[in-house]
Amino acid sequence: MSLINLYQSLSANPYPGRGIVLGRTADNKKAAIAYFIMGRSENSRNRVFEQTEDGIRTRAFDESKMTDPSLIIYHPVRLLDNGLLVVTNGDQTDTIRDAIGEGHCYRHALTQRKFEPDGPNWTPRISGVVKPDGSYNLSILKSLDGDPFCCCRYFFEYDAPVAGTGHFIHTYQENAEPLPSFQGEPRRVAIDAQDAQSWAEALWTALNEENKVSLYVQLFDLTSGARDVAILNKHR
DSSP states (O other): OOOBOHHHHHHHOSOOOSEEEEEEOTTSSEEEEEEEEEOSSHHHHSEEEEEETTEEEEEESSGGGOOOOTTTOSOSEEEOTTSOEEEESSTHHHHHHHHHHTTOOHHHHHTTOOSOSOTTSOOOEEEEEEOTTSOEEEEEEEEETTEEEEEEEEEEEESSOOTTEEEEEESBSSSOSSOOBOOSSOEEEEOOOSSHHHHHHHHHHHSOTTTEEEEEEEEEETTTOOEEEEEEESOO
């Protein structure tokens, strides 16, 4: 199966919503992580990524314009004490962190959660976990074809990442009304990252200019443990 060109995939979709990319660099030495957010409303667009001790958080760029923080202010990325990196599109980051801290797994954590309560879109919750050896898991919690009473939970686990390859999952299949949830398995994409900043700039260029909000990229050296991080915000 041929790999999807990640940049072309992003360029072709003006509003994939929020997205997670996990994979391995072409030299097979680093784990590659990317997370982006997009927005159509003023409230969603009024955000930036801010680095924290264990990852990043979202915050309002202009506090005076923030109307409802419930689904847009959260910690998308957290590095846990055991070396697991958790990346999600909502406050389920903390649900996963807390469950792992209690000796459970990410699956156990996500059985306690469902898609976002923002009908009629019922935005999926997408989550990823990257292990210290670079293997990773992805998941999506979404409604059954827009049915708010049925949550479908899908888990995808990749225990032997392939050099130069990753998987991409996002919240919305296309830009429509209401927004349709992502369909199928995570897309298998080519990873050509050399360093965090240049990869971030390439991904940022591919995202729709009007709708993109913020982007986080990390390259994690599997031997040294070094973490190369880049953050890009539309509001600077």
